[in-house]
Amino acid sequence: MYTTCAFETAWHPEFESPWCTIFSRQDLELLEYNEDVDYYWIDGHGYPLTGNIACVAFQDMFNHMSADSSRDVVFYFTHSGTLLKVLTHLAIYNDSAPLTHNSFHRMKNRKWRVGRIDAFGTNLVFAKYTCQDEDYLLTLHQEKPVVLPGCTSPLCPLATLERTYHKSLHECHFEEMCRYEGDKTGESLRDDNTDHDEL
Secondary structure (H helix, E strand, O other): OOHHHHHHHHHHHOOOOOOOOOOOHHHHHHHHHHHHHHHHHHOOOOHHHHHHOOOHHHHHHHHHOOOOOOOOOOOOOHHHHHHHHHHOOOOOOOOOOOOOOOOOOEEEEEEEEHHHOOOOOOOOOEEEEEOOEEEEEEEEEEHHHHHHOOOOOEEEEHHHHHHOHHHHHHHOOOHHHOOOOOOOOOOOOOOOOOOOOHH
16 A cells, blocks of 8 residues: 555645555654665665676676777666665765664665655766866766765765775676585676676
8 A cells, every 4th residue: 555655646746645644654654764774774775786797787887988989978778776776885875874674763864765865767877078188977876966975065076986886896796796605616696698787
């Protein structure tokens, strides 16, 4: 019922969904928090591996931003889980404490709110600018400027980002991260013929 309430509210914000009327405001806040906790542990900051596997997408974006790239624009379309992993990889919307089943009251002002950071039509934009022979990257999430870690403003020198995300760019071992521990042959679960552009 909560999911139907949420979808109908998103589709028709000018009307109150009948599915929402059965919930109190506190019910809705608790249900929202429950969903945020689920996504936090599945696609967010709950486990280091979750954000780490998005290094492939970040590395690809960074390669397109390099000086020798011939493309002016690159578009990617994906599911919300992948986008949340990329946001996690960028280390944004990370709260000082983990979201857990018993931290609702302490996390009322949390950054990780899936209804806001991963709503319908969510977008993440990286725009390259060259100013006085130095390359900069502007990061926008939901059309709003975002300051990435290590940067002092949303328009950040590419060299600064390369230092900040050095491990992502130079130590992104996707196959090793996704290897099944019980596999005695040392091969990953991924079929060698499978394209792994989407995480």
